[in-house]
Amino acid sequence: xxxxxxxxxxxxxxxxxxxxxxxxxxxxxxxxxxxxxxxxxxxxxxxxxxxxxxxxxxxxxxxxxxxxxxxxxxxxxxxxxxxxxxxxxxxxxxxxxxx
Amino acid sequence: xxxxxxxxxxxxxxxxxxxxxxxxxxxxxxxxxxxxxxxxxxxxxxxxxxxxxxxxxxxxxxxxxxxxxxxxxxxxxxxxxxxxxxxxxxxxxxxxxxxxxxxxxxxxxxxxxxxxxxxxxxxxxxxxxxxxxxxxxxxxxxxxxxxxxxxxxxxxxxxxxxxxxxxxxxxxxxxxxxxxxxxxxxxxxxxxxxxxxxxxxxxxxxxxxxxxxxxxxxxxxxxxxxxxxxxxxxxxxxxxxxxxxxxxxxxxxxxxxxxxxxxxxxxxxxxxxxxxxxxxxxxxxxxxxxxxxxxxxxxxxxxxxxxxxxxxxxxxxxxxxxxxxxxxxxxxxxxxxxxxxxxxxxxxxxxxxxxxxxxxxxxxxxxxxxxxxxxxxxxxxxxxxxxxxxxxxxxxxxxxxxxxxxxxxxxxxxxxxxxxxxxxxxxxxxxxxxxxxxxxxxxxxxxxxxxxxxxxxxxxxxxxxxxxxxxxxxxxxxxxxxxxxxxxxxxxxxxxxxx
Ligand SMILES: [Zn+2]
Numbered sequence: 001x002x003x004x005x006x007x008x009x010x011x012x013x014x015x016x017x018x019x020x021x022x023x024x025x026x027x028x029x030x031x032x033x034x035x036x037x038x039x040x041x042x043x044x045x046x047x048x049x050x051x052x053x054x055x056x057x058x059x060x061x062x063x064x065x066x067x068x069x070x071x072x073x074x075x076x077x078x079x080x081x082x083x084x085x086x087x088x089x090x091x092x093x094x095x096x097x098x099x
Numbered sequence: 100x101x102x103x104x105x106x107x108x109x110x111x112x113x114x115x116x117x118x119x120x121x122x123x124x125x126x127x128x129x130x131x132x133x134x135x136x137x138x139x140x141x142x143x144x145x146x147x148x149x150x151x152x153x154x155x156x157x158x159x160x161x162x163x164x165x166x167x168x169x170x171x172x173x174x175x176x177x178x179x180x181x182x183x184x185x186x187x188x189x190x191x192x193x194x195x196x197x198x199x200x201x202x203x204x205x206x207x208x209x210x211x212x213x214x215x216x217x218x219x220x221x222x223x224x225x226x227x228x229x230x231x232x233x234x235x236x237x238x239x240x241x242x243x244x245x246x247x248x249x250x251x252x253x254x255x256x257x258x259x260x261x262x263x264x265x266x267x268x269x270x271x272x273x274x275x276x277x278x279x280x281x282x283x284x285x286x287x288x289x290x291x292x293x294x295x296x297x298x299x300x301x302x303x304x305x306x307x308x309x310x311x312x313x314x315x316x317x318x319x320x321x322x323x324x325x326x327x328x329x330x331x332x333x334x335x336x337x338x339x340x341x342x343x344x345x346x347x348x349x350x351x352x353x354x355x356x357x358x359x360x361x362x363x364x365x366x367x368x369x370x371x372x373x374x375x376x377x378x379x380x381x382x383x384x385x386x387x388x389x390x391x392x393x394x395x396x397x398x399x400x401x402x403x404x405x406x407x408x409x410x411x412x413x414x415x416x417x418x419x420x421x422x423x424x425x426x427x428x429x430x431x432x433x434x435x436x437x438x439x440x441x442x443x444x445x446x447x448x449x450x451x452x453x454x455x456x457x458x459x460x461x462x463x464x465x466x467x468x469x470x471x472x473x474x475x476x477x478x479x480x481x482x483x484x485x486x487x488x489x490x491x492x493x494x495x496x497x498x499x500x501x502x503x504x505x506x507x508x509x510x511x512x513x514x515x516x517x518x519x520x521x522x523x524x525x526x527x528x529x530x531x532x533x534x535x536x537x538x539x540x541x542x543x544x545x546x547x548x549x550x551x552x553x554x555x556x557x558x559x560x561x562x563x564x565x566x567x568x569x570x571x572x573x574x575x576x577x578x579x580x581x582x583x584x585x586x587x588x589x590x591x592x593x594x595x596x597x598x
Contacts, residue, residue, distance in 0.1 A: 015188075015189075015190065015391060015393070016190065017190050054183065054395075054396030054398070055396075055398070055401055055402070057401070059401045060181070060401055060402045060403065060404035061401070061402075061403060061404055061405070062158065062159065062400075062401050063158070063159050063160070063161035063164065064132070064158045064159070064160060064161065065161060065162075066125045066126050066127050066160050066161060066162035066163070067126065067127060067132060068126050068127045068132050068133065068134045069127075069132035069133075069146075071133045071134065071143060071144050071145055071146050072145055072146055072147075072150075073143075074140070074141065074142040074143055077142045077145045077150060077262070078142060085245075085259055086141065086259065087140065087141045087142050087261075088141050088142065088243065088259035088260055088261050089142075089192070089195075089259065089260040089261075089262070090257055090258075090259055090260075091192040091257065091258050091259075091260060092257055092258075093255055093256060093257055093258070094191070094192060094242070094244075094255070094258050
């Protein structure tokens, strides 16, 4: 079973933009270890005749026709936005690249 | 001393890699039914799916799959019998879901190639660009950076997001490294993107407008000392938004990297941005490694498994390859390489072809579109096809061919059509641009000219044919340039016993 280290939890926290104290990291590292252990039990029933899959259902090709439907109004789209300006979502300064 | 381009490529061997993103021209988005129309008011084309609301479920657009398969087939790829979507996780406000739905280890098309021809010192040469993969993903929202001096992200106080573009189907076409181009690397890069754009346009799957961002190119460049057999560290240049910029960006990177290597410095693997004004690149954010995106299979979308029958049906609809078509048209029209290239570069090949299909003689169709109409379009800074249609030009050319218009009058007609005065016929009527072809009217003018210059007429009667020019000129002037000079000459010489 794959182990998860304290450093990996810190790395994930950074990628997820979640600030964590050293205590929280210690706590979460061991907790995540337990969760992974529980999930890993699935592998115990995985025999050689069961192919690995990412989906529970044996389904493929679920498509929709290329037809448009009405979208939300900007009012509705922005109704949950913490801040807005000129019908756009307003977000704090981004450090990175413009696209 | 800084190396220039020629010095750089005489010491270092460049290796290219190109990633092209193309926005498909479907009516609706990749995973939801929002419209994809360009230029709509901000946030008028969004829904719970493309805004990443909790619980919203994506459904794949069948047309986008079809377009992706067509692209793969046109690029000689194998179509994967089974491919999956994956989540590419990152925190950045251009994707409100905090992940981009993409494809990772199971793209829809793999292992293709595109042959491109460029002009070398030894004549035309073909380079094969191997395609590693073609995969499907979705476009991101558009950020507007407010505050700071340049509207750029650095120094901005905050950013404003419009998610109309988020979720528009995007196809990424990734080449393998292209070795052995030597000093022609910039030309090969440009030729590849040009040929790819032409193919995508011929397939009808995208608007392929680089200036609107529906076709975007990232150019990877690395250098190694010639003959070393090694591969250098590459940089990835983004923000390359025209064919000319593709060429300039690759050349610029070759010079920059060569000078770093000369100075004993290392090349850093990084993303760089192309600066249109200077042709140089500046560093962008340092690249997150592949693991940092924590790709995993998209649980909300089932795999795509196109059956062989569907693939073969699509293969049967593939249009003629643009390069093959160009060769065919060039032969049919009997035009030189240069003339062909100028039509292609002016993006007038389709239009000239349409004009010829309407009955115009090839030389005349080409001449009008590349000459007068392009000149007027340049003045107005628009594309010639926005001024006048192939039908209208073909009509004008037909009127020249049957003698109803002279070239000079035809220019007036074209001008009138462009000025919005109506169809060629209407302009002719309104401006009174008809050729004076009535023999009686011409004879009156000829007799008047002879009466005014009896000495000249006498010389012509005596066999001095070149002297006729003066009288023809007088007739043309008298008819306001609306006479057919050849016809005037014929009537004049006949009248003076020289016909
Ligand atoms: Zn939507």
